[in-house]
Amino acid sequence: MGASGGLHLRPARDSDRRALWRVHTEAVGTLCQGVYAPDELSTWVRLLRPEGYLRPDRPRTVLVAERDRRLVGFGQLDSLNGELEALYVLPDQVGHGVGSSLLAALESVAWGGGSPQVGLDASLNAEDFYRHRGYVSLHEARRPLTARVQLACVRMQKRRPALPTRRGATTGAPAPI
């Protein structure tokens, strides 16, 4: 898979489980502060486990981003249902294109597999990030963590871009001879 600015994307492997967990817990614990209450964040982080990633009984497309051989972010797509289930970047790597690169690669997988759309429940802190990448907010939603704790989030969706047609066809203008 491609490299961009020293960034390398590849499919996750079993030996990545612990690094995936570390990225996930650090991203939630640091980047979602201020948006969610401390008890929501601690419940969220406490429920994450290294063995929860790459479960054989739940086939998913999981891509990791590496910089200098360090795993700096990952994203997870349920390709069958066109559902982006996770996108997390290490706090000290935020704002350098890791999330955008992972998202674009997972969207390519979704479109290539025939998904008409990609949907996700966006954390409140990530809504602008997705909006700037073509997603529209549909409605408020809740992600249940426990019977008591439910995270507020936003249901978002992006439709598969129209395939390029014959030159001029999209504008209605005659194709040049």
Ligand SMILES: CC(C)(COP(=O)(O)OP(=O)(O)OC[C@H]1O[C@@H](n2cnc3c(N)ncnc32)[C@H](O)[C@@H]1OP(=O)(O)O)[C@@H](O)C(=O)NCCC(=O)NCCS
């Ligand atoms: C949302 C997230 C995945 C984005 O990853 P990222 O690698 O920072 O994404 P990018 O660098 O491609 O883009 C980040 C955006 O923040 C801006 N930015 C620049 N510097 C920044 C900084 N120091 N801190 C935060 N954002 C910064 C970028 O310009 C870009 O803005 P844009 O949306 O207007 O283009 C990441 O911030 C994250 O892991 N957040 C916490 C977990 C989370 O909420 N995940 C989503 C679950 S639905």
